Amino acid sequence: MAAELFFQTIAELGALLDSRKLSSAELTRAVIARTKAVDGRVHAFNSFDEAGALASAAASDARRAAGQARGPLDGIPVGLKDVIAAAGQPLTASSKILANYVSPYDATVTARLKGAGAVVWGRLNCDEFAMGSSTENSAFGPASNPWDLARVPGGSSGGSAAAVAGGELIAALGSDTGGSIRQPAALCGVVGLKPTYGLVSRYGLVAFASSLDQIGPLARTVEDAALVLGAIAGHDPLDSTSFQADIPDYHAGLKQKKGPWRIGIPKEYFGTGLDPAVGAAVEAAIAFYRSQGCEIKEVSLPHTQYCLDTYYIIATAEASSNLARFDGIRYGHRASGAKDVVDLYFQSRAEGFGPEVKRRIILGTYVLSSGYYDAYYLRAQKVRTLIRQDFLSAYREVDALLTPTSPTPAFKLGEKFDPLALYLCDIYTIGVNLAGLPALSLPCGFTPAGLPIGLQLIGQPFRESELLAMAHTYEQAHDWHRRHPAL
Numbered sequence: 108m109a110a111e112l113f114f115q116t117i118a119e120l121g122a123l124l125d126s127r128k129l130s131s132a133e134l135t136r137a138v139i140a141r142t143k144a145v146d147g148r149v150h151a152f153n154s155f156d157e158a159g160a161l162a163s164a165a166a167s168d169a170r171r172a173a174g175q176a177r178g179p180l181d182g183i184p185v186g187l188k189d190v191i192a193a194a195g196q197p198l199t200a201s202s203k204i205l206a207n208y209v210s211p212y213d214a215t216v217t218a219r220l221k222g223a224g225a226v227v228w229g230r231l232n233c234d235e236f237a238m239g240s241s242t243e244n245s246a247f248g249p250a251s252n253p254w255d256l257a258r259v260p261g262g263s264s265g266g267s268a269a270a271v272a273g274g275e276l277i278a279a280l281g282s283d284t285g286g287s288i289r290q291p292a293a294l295c296g297v298v299g300l301k302p303t304y305g306l307v308s309r310y311g312l313v314a315f316a317s318s319l320d321q322i323g324p325l326a327r328t329v330e331d332a333a334l335v336l337g338a339i340a341g342h343d344p345l346d347s348t349s350f351q352a353d354i355p356d357y358h359a360g361l362k363q364k365k366g367p368w369r370i371g372i373p374k375e376y377f378g379t380g381l382d383p384a385v386g387a388a389v390e391a392a393i394a395f396y397r398s399q400g401c402e403i404k405e406v407s408l409p410h411t412q413y414c415l416d417t418y419y420i421i422a423t424a425e426a427s428s429n430l431a432r433f434d435g436i437r438y439g440h441r442a443s444g445a446k447d448v449v450d451l452y453f454q455s456r457a458e459g460f461g462p463e464v465k466r467r468i469i470l471g472t473y474v475l476s477s478g479y480y481d482a483y484y485l486r487a488q489k490v491r492t493l494i495r496q497d498f499l500s501a502y503r504e505v506d507a508l509l510t511p512t513s514p515t516p517a518f519k520l521g522e523k524f525d526p527l528a529l530y531l532c533d534i535y536t537i538g539v540n541l542a543g544l545p546a547l548s549l550p551c552g553f554t555p556a557g558l559p560i561g562l563q564l565i566g567q568p569f570r571e572s573e574l575l576a577m578a579h580t581y582e583q584a585h586d587w588h589r590r591h592p593a594l
């Protein structure tokens with residue numbers, strides 16, 4: 108029996124739309140009804156614009172009625188993490204400081220999705236300013252994991268992952284600075300892709316750490332992730348770090364690129380702290396690739412132990428600078444009753460930012476301050492180069508790396524109250540951002556308690572086609588992605 112409409116893939120729904128068995132209006136209404144039925148429990152959405160969604164669905168149907176050919180995303184409901192701008196829509200970054208802010212313009216990715224005919228539906232919950240690994244730092248309350256509502260969906264793109272897993276959306280965009288697309292994808296049992304730094308424009312993304320941030324898709328299948336990536340990737344003159352090159356056809360690449368690949372297993376990624384069920388599922392995935400004729404080789408990334416420290420210096424330094432603009436004057440919340448302008452800054456920021464964001468601003472200001480800059484920030488930049496070199500030298504021997512995405516499956520809401528415990532969630536994902544590489548998480552099993560497990564594949568710069576093909580090969584032989592939570 109076919110899954111309910113809201114659990115189908117972009118590719119499946121596309122076939123129904125093309126054959127006129129389904130209209131975008133029907134599909135969009137099904138997704139809206141599903142969201143209304145379950146989001147009170149999941150809290151994946153910060154806000155949505157039902158009338159706007161129905162209008163773009165109707166426009167999509169009208170294009171078809173007029174005989175226009177349909178692109179792969181035309182008529183498909185997709186959502187945006189609430190750090191990605193959409194004209195006329197709230198843009199809160201899940202922060203009180205932006206609670207009443209409405210974006211005057213579209214991010215480049217939003218404009219490209221709209222240009223592809225997608226029904227851009229809803230603003231998705233996340234950790235405040237994308238800082239966190241559980242969505243518990245959202246000023247509007249945490250999101251829940253659709254597989255177990257007492258557990259976190261991961262973060263910071265937890266709402267994006269939970270919405271796709273729970274049938275509230277067909278696909279979504281998230282952002283990944285240290286793991287925020289891949290880790291929630293793993294914890295919610297969906298596919299999440301963090302592109303190579305520079306492949307996807309950051310114009311219109313609320314900046315957290317500009318040298319690490321990338322926008323990418325969360326979807327039900329690797330094929331769907333390839334379709335969304337194809338729509339959003341490519342040069343943008345509005346982002347000075349945007350890469351100038353032709354974008355390959357990622358969807359066609361799924362079938363064209365065939366292994367066997369040489370796959371590296373970084374030994375530093377299988378140490379203490381790895382949950383046994385996660386370890387076993389990842390070992391089974393390694394055995395699968397071996398059975399396909401891939402060469403499996405142990406490799407070493409010797410500077411892995413410095414990744415977290417390096418990240419929390421660079422990311423907080425950049426955040427302290429990026430978040431200086433939220434001063435109560437130009438954007439968002441303004442404190443009342445301030446004595447003078449300095450007091451206005453102090454009060455607006457004290458009232459508007461949550462505790463984790465304040466912690467990061469304080470840390471970042473510290474590592475950038477004179478006297479500490481050389482000892483922390485400059486040194487972290489040097490270590491970052493060593494971390495990147497680790498990956499590049501591994502790629503002299505292998506085509507890609509395979510690791511767990513997260514050391515554990517989804518944990519309970521409220522379980523990790525110590526910030527350091529939360530920072531450790533990203534030990535397998537952060538190196539990728541520091542090195543600027545593409546990486547993808549895809550479902551590779553379930554724990555005995557029924558929680559999803561994610562497998563991470565890490566590719567070479569701008570070789571997303573290869574990475575997607577490798578993941579597709581695994582997905583074709585497994586059916587984890589066909590399971591859905593009972594909500």
Ligand code: GLN
Binds near residue numbers: 237240
């Ligand atoms: N969990 C990491 C952090 O809190 C990564 C967040 C992200 O990728 N946006 O910074």
